[in-house]
Amino acid sequence: MMQRQPTVVTGQPATGIVRFSQDGHWDQDVHHLLRYARREAVVAVSNPTHSTDHLRLGQVVVDDLLAAGKEVRLLYSPDYLEIRDHQPLLRQSSLGAQIRVTDNDFHNVLILDRTVAVLWSGAGADHPYAYLVREPAVLRALHQFALLSWQSGHGLAGRVHTDPIDLSPTARTVLNTLNLGLIDETAARRLEMSLRTYRRHIADLMTRLGVRSRFQIGVRAAQLGLLDEPRE
Template sequence: MHAGSLVQLGMSAEDEDLYRCLLRLTEGTASALAETLRVPVPEVEEQVARLEAMDLASLADNGSFRPAPPAIAVQRLIDLRLRELREELRRVAAEERVVESLLAEREAGRPAAGDASERPAIERIEGTPNVRAVIDELTFFTRKEGLTTQPHGALSAASIEASRPLDARILRRGIRMRTIMRPAAVEDAATLRYLEEISAMGADIRISDKPLERMLVFDRTAALTPIDPQNPRLGALVIRESGLVANLVSLFERMWADSVPLAEAVAARRVPEGELSETERRVLANMYEAEKDETGAREVGVSVRTYRKYVADLMQRLGATNRFQAALLARDHGWI
């Protein structure tokens, strides 16, 4: 084993030999690597495929393989090892029902009130620490999707720090995360940085200029809403009744349809007043070229609903009553 061997980071000794050989040669074809390592070409090809799968090697235009830089390679191996370890621990925790046993322990210490395993359809949770504990618990059991709205726009530094590890854990597990924010989120530098950070990790963020109802929905089976929307510090209601949760999901979907992707909101914010964003210019161009809104939306790269919202907004800004009139007015404004 080499000093500082990559085997300790989960790589096989044979794959490490190939990676180190690539580092020495700078690049090499499968046949050249096979000759240097004195192993059959098919074996080298299998090893190179494994390195490519781990992003530790890449195929150059000239047909040679090149190694990832050492620092990047080590970081990728660490990330892979951590992911494997995290999944292994999660699997063990699930198979051994660790959380369930701890929850049963907690319920056993509470006054008897029927079957402790039966959770009420609506449960009142008071106090911010208790609400956060419930969110942690529900997040742990989430397997597919988390839906969130944030009516107050900008997030406090404390809220961002509390949410960062929770959101990162959700996204690393491959759970779909959809969040709707108010325009104030885009105006606040710290909030915007955080939203762009989790967007890069896979979160789907949208911005709505319409009123939002505060909610969190987990796998469409449980939801949290504030006891008093005007005073969220009072606590939250945990809702598990399927009909009520379904209604909240329906409300979320309507709010989602009325919102725009974060990137669009950021781009629009950077456009000087009275001017058009790039997306708006593309919508204008397609308004008269595309026969159907579905075609125009596909060309612009937005949903049909969002496309029609752009059309309606542009016609309102132009003071037009139909699309033909909008075309004439847009030319007068120098927009097209």
């Protein structure tokens, strides 16, 4: 079984390829490794494992990486997208994750900072396996292939389905005013409401849309088609 972190990240082997078991705490080991990303993480999942912890831990760790300002690229197959809860994906997209879906064949792989990678088998494998890769030449090839696959993919639009969000006329007006980029005082005067009420509506929108900032409100609203079309 893969050793506990931080030994795998900071210790030996400095280079090479190591095979480890998917039994036991494999999911926790791999997602613990994710926490050591310094700049970027590329996660490509074509054929997932059956573990429910795999989905739950992946969601938590990606959220943590985004909150820490890391660059995150996520590549999924249509089959994997079908078993995922789409709400976390849309939230991660609004937080800055770059998410693509592709019909092209690719392998399950996680690459951190182009210095370490994990390859693993998916559900239905006769002999489950996972490899920890720290061989520079192999890492370069894996990273290049993963990015080419990611670039060949498409965004989430049209691929995910969410329950419609029904906004009140006032909330929709606040949303569109917020999208104009007006300062709060100007926006509140335009809508003939107090500054406190205007800001309360913004807080409510964050809650309804599952985001953490005003910028993310606009991104998420655009994804859901909640913004009015610009007038000619």
